[in-house]
Each structure stands twice: as structure tokens, then as C-alpha cells.
Amino acid sequence: MSYITCKNVSFAYENQIVVSGLDFQVNAGDYLCIIGENGTGKTTLIKGLLGLKKPAGGEIVTGDGLKATQIGYVPQQDAVQKDFPASVYEVVLSGCLNSRGMKPGFGAAEKKRAVDNMELLKIGDLKNKSFQDLSGGQRQRVLLARSLCATKRLLLLDEPITGLDPVATEEFYAMLDDLNGNHDITIIMVSHDIREAVEHADHILHLSHGGYFFGTTQDYGKSGFGKKFLGGLADA
Structure with missing residues (x-):
């Protein structure tokens, strides 16, 4: 279908x-x-x-x-994204927001999903680095990992x-x-x-x-x- x-x-x-x-x-x-x-x-x-x-x-x-909440999205990069003051792990984990609904914080399942997607895209070693300090290619991997936290489809x-x-x-x-x-x-x-x-x-x-x-x-x-x-x- x-x-x-x-x-x-x-x-x-x-x-x-x-x-x-x-x-x-x-x-x-x-x-x-x-x-x-x-x-x-x-x-x-x-x-x-x-x-x-x-x-x-x-x-x-x-x-x-x-559902619309099951679609992962990687937007065009812009200056705001490049200067985003957060760690790689925080950016990737934010992709789980839709699946949390109204629940506060992130659970063990979401945290594991973020780590698994970073490993899948070979950016696990960047976990604690600042997003704004990454190269263009690294930033795109991070944004892709974030989008995978929102979808498996x-x-x-x-x-x-x-x-x-x-x-x-x-x-x-x-x-x-x-x-x-x-x-x-x-x-x-x-x-x-x-x-x-x-x-x-x-x-x-x-x-x-x-x-x-x-x-x-x-x-x-x-x-x-x-x-x-x-x-x-x-x-x-």
C-alpha cells in the first residue's frame, strides 16, 4: 500500500x-x-x-x-542550525520528541534509540561534541540520525x-x-x-x-x- x-x-x-x-x-x-x-x-x-x-x-x-509524526525530516542547513548550541547527543535525542507525546523528558527507550542511530551513522564518537563545532558532513550525519529517531519508515x-x-x-x-x-x-x-x-x-x-x-x-x-x-x- x-x-x-x-x-x-x-x-x-x-x-x-x-x-x-x-x-x-x-x-x-x-x-x-x-x-x-x-x-x-x-x-x-x-x-x-x-x-x-x-x-x-x-x-x-x-x-x-x-502518521505525520512518523516521518523523519532533514531540512536544508542554514546559519541558525550551524550555530545551534547543543551537543550531538542532545540534537539526535530531540528527534524522539514526537514519539513522547505529552510525557516529560526522555525514557530509556528513546535514549537507546539515539545512541543506536549515532552508532549506525558512525558518529558515536561525536556524542559529547558541540554541534556548532562539526564539519558540514558531520552535521548532516547528526541531522540524519535525529530524523531516524522520529521514524523507521x-x-x-x-x-x-x-x-x-x-x-x-x-x-x-x-x-x-x-x-x-x-x-x-x-x-x-x-x-x-x-x-x-x-x-x-x-x-x-x-x-x-x-x-x-x-x-x-x-x-x-x-x-x-x-x-x-x-x-x-x-x-x-
């Missing part, structure tokens, strides 16, 4: 329609990359999938028992590799491949790097001012969008 189904969905930004007529679905185990030119509504769509923004038209339906990531050096970028993609392939985490990621998206994802949603494409990575390579933006790689 589909985790998320978008039916003729439209979104507006500053009273201007930026996304219209979207029909697509995300099933358990999918790895979907959302790509496209600037201003085509990629981040707006992510906010809609998170329930932070209402569609201007159509509907977004969640299925298979998925679905991750949404908004351009998580922006600002990372090539080595950190490849390491981050490898982590996502592992989470998707070996830990059954469904992934929806906004990316500005079309070639990396095609290499790692199994589905592509390409937003454009003149329409959109949704389908498998293989079909994207054969499509007009794929041939235009991938060039010779689409025929490889």
Missing part, C-alpha cells in the same frame, strides 16, 4: 501557483528524488508532504497507517548535500543507499544534482515550469526531460 498519494495536487507560493496537477505515489521501499529548476516548487511540495502547507488544490492521502530530505565537499557527498549518498536497501527506510529527497539522483534513486519526480515527469529512473532517462537534462547519459 502507498505511504503517500498525491491526487491532482497544486501548491501556491505568495499567491502564485508553483506546482499544479501533480499525480504520483510513494510506496514502502521507494527511493524518490525530486529534481527540477529553481522556483518549480520542490521545497514547497516537501512542506506539503510534511503537512506544513495545505494544497491549493487536490489532495494528499497517507496510507498504510503512516519514511525520510524526507531537502537538498541535504548542499555545501558538502565531494567526499562528504559520496559518504552521505552511501548512507542513504544503506538505509533504503538494508534498513527498509523509504526515502523522498529533493536534490539539485540530477546525475546523482539518477544514479541512486529508483523513482524520479522532475518538476518544471512547463509540466512534470514522474516514473522510474529508467523511464526518466528515456523521457524528454531525461534526454534534455542528462544528455548522453540518458542513452547509456
Whole structure:
């Protein structure tokens, strides 16, 4: 059953329609990359999938028992996040807040989850370091670990590799491949790097001012969008 189904969905930004007529679905185990030119509504769509923004038209339906509180989210990094005065452990543990509901503090189960996710992403040795003292790649690992504390099912990531050096970028993609392939985490990621998206994802949603494409990575390579933006790689 589909985790998320978008039916003729439209979104507006500053009273201007930026996304219209979207029909697509995300099933358990999918790895979907959302790509496209600037201003085509990629981040707006992510906010809609998170329930932070209402569609201007159509509907977004969640299925298979998925709740909004069970979606892990890795936002774009900004200056505020970089200067956040907390330890790595505190940042990761904060991902358990939704599961606590109205209960104060964190229990043993949440603390174990935070430690386990830090170990999974190989940042256990950073536990007591200040988040603001980390490199860009380390910060993204911490934010990913935090998001895993919120979910075992679905991750949404908004351009998580922006600002990372090539080595950190490849390491981050490898982590996502592992989470998707070996830990059954469904992934929806906004990316500005079309070639990396095609290499790692199994589905592509390409937003454009003149329409959109949704389908498998293989079909994207054969499509007009794929041939235009991938060039010779689409025929490889």
C-alpha cells in the first residue's frame, strides 16, 4: 500500500501557483528524488508532504497507517542550525520528541534509540561534541540520525548535500543507499544534482515550469526531460 498519494495536487507560493496537477505515489521501499529548476516548487511540495502547507488544490492521502509524526525530516542547513548550541547527543535525542507525546523528558527507550542511530551513522564518537563545532558532513550525519529517531519508515530530505565537499557527498549518498536497501527506510529527497539522483534513486519526480515527469529512473532517462537534462547519459 502507498505511504503517500498525491491526487491532482497544486501548491501556491505568495499567491502564485508553483506546482499544479501533480499525480504520483510513494510506496514502502521507494527511493524518490525530486529534481527540477529553481522556483518549480520542490521545497514547497516537501512542506506539503510534511503537512506544513495545505494544497491549493487536490489532495494528499497517507496510507498504510503512516502518521505525520512518523516521518523523519532533514531540512536544508542554514546559519541558525550551524550555530545551534547543543551537543550531538542532545540534537539526535530531540528527534524522539514526537514519539513522547505529552510525557516529560526522555525514557530509556528513546535514549537507546539515539545512541543506536549515532552508532549506525558512525558518529558515536561525536556524542559529547558541540554541534556548532562539526564539519558540514558531520552535521548532516547528526541531522540524519535525529530524523531516524522520529521514524523507521519514511525520510524526507531537502537538498541535504548542499555545501558538502565531494567526499562528504559520496559518504552521505552511501548512507542513504544503506538505509533504503538494508534498513527498509523509504526515502523522498529533493536534490539539485540530477546525475546523482539518477544514479541512486529508483523513482524520479522532475518538476518544471512547463509540466512534470514522474516514473522510474529508467523511464526518466528515456523521457524528454531525461534526454534534455542528462544528455548522453540518458542513452547509456
